[in-house]
């Protein structure tokens with residue numbers, strides 16, 4: 408499959424497939440943690456941004472780092488690179504994994520707010536992009552984000568003696584403003600800097 412989105416109908420069909428994938432993975436995550444009954448309620452807290460990203464070839468005096476290492480702040484991200492590779496993801500053992508180029512491959516990553524809901528049950532991967540080919544790189548991302556005005560809080564079912572509450576409840580828009588003000592500082596995860604119960 409080669410990805411050619413020609414008009415609004417293509418984009419509609421394609422983004423519907425991505426929404427289905429997002430829902431499928433969310434369902435798997437919720438069911439694996441015995442949270443199946445809450446799936447619909449939590450899907451209702453989400454909205455989506457579909458983004459096409461363009462990375463130009465670095466000039467000879469520029470770094471080949473196209474996007475610095477970061478964790479996404481929303482709920483879940485689905486990425487697809489079509490023609491030029493470059494995405495790297497940091498695994499739990501800190502090793503960087505280069506995502507292979509394949510028209511059939513979609514990378515699904517947990518973002519920080521999902522891990523607030525789940526009281527840190529999942530790994531939120533750092534990821535980055537290198538541009539090592541002499542070609543402009545395009546990637547497509549579906550970003551599942553919290554809806555405006557909804558309070559983000561840890562699910563009670565995820566808190567027990569073994570997993571004490573890690574985060575205070577927060578408003579996502581205020582969290583984003585905090586990020587823009589540089590509030591994360593040197594903390595690896597922004598939610599830890601923003602709403603850890605230890606702060």
Ligand SMILES: O=C(O)CCC(=O)C(=O)O
Pocket residue numbers: 460474479486487488494534536546547548
């Ligand atoms: O272009 C990519 O493959 C990664 C993009 C990304 O991580 C982001 O926009 O948050």
Ligand SMILES: [Fe+2]
Pocket residue numbers: 477478479484534
């Ligand atoms: Fe990202």
